[in-house]
Amino acid sequence: MVHKNNYINNSKISEAKFREIIRYFVADLSATQISNLSGVSRNSINKYLMCIRHRIYDYCLVNSPFDSFGDVELDESYFGARRVRGKRGRGAYGKTIVFGLLKRGGKVYTEIVPDCKSKTLQDIVRGKVSAESIIHTDGWRGYDGLVDIGYDKHFRVNHSNNEFANKQTHINGIESFWSFAKTRLVKFHGVSKNTFNLHLVAVFQYFVLIF
DSSP: OOOOOOOSBSSOOOOOHHHHHHHHHTTTHHHHHHHHHHOHHHHHHHHHHHEEEEHHHHHHHHHOOOOOOSSEEEEEEEEEEEOTTTTSSSSOOTTTEEEEHHHTTEEEEEEEEEEEOOHHHHHHHHSOOOOTTTEEEHHHHEGTTTGGOOOOOOEEOOGGTTOOBBTTTTOOHHHHHHHHHHHGGGGOOOOOHHHHHHHHHHHHHHHHHHH
C-alpha cells in the first residue's frame, strides 16, 4: 500500500510515521533503536536515514557555502581501521584521509583526499580560503609553502615540541571537531567511503548545535 507522503514519493509509510523517524534521527538514535520504536523494518529505516542524510548534504552544498574570511584552522585526520603494525606516519595504511578547514565561530569544510602532500592541500586551500584570512596549522610539512602562494598570515604550532597553543595560534577547534566526529561515527561500526561525506555532514550539524 502506497501512502501519501510529501517527503518521499511512492512511500510505503505515512507522512506521520516518517516525521516520527526524523524525530528519532534528530535524537541521535541508532537504526536498530529507531526500527524497534517505530515498528518499521531495519532495512527500510536504513533506506530512510540515507535519504535524510542525502537531503542534509544537498542542502549544505546549496545553502551553506564555506565563508573563509577571518581566522581559519587547517588540519587533516584519519578515519578507519586501527593502525596496522609496521605502518607508520600520516595516512596510515587502510585509513580514509580527510582534510578539514574550520572558520572560527563559523563553519567546517571537509574533503576526502588521497594524501597530505603540499600540492593536494594547497589546491583545496586556494579554492576555499581567502588570501586575506589568518591561517592556523600545526607543523606538518604539507603546509609548507602557503606563504609562497599568497597566504602570508600563516601561523603554526609545533605539536612535536609539545606546543599546542601560542596565544591565538592553535587548531583546537578543528581538532575538537575530529574528536567529536570519530566518537559519533563509532556507533556505525564502519562507514563506507561512498557514504562517508553524508555521515560527516550530519555529524557537523550536531557539532554546530552543541558547540
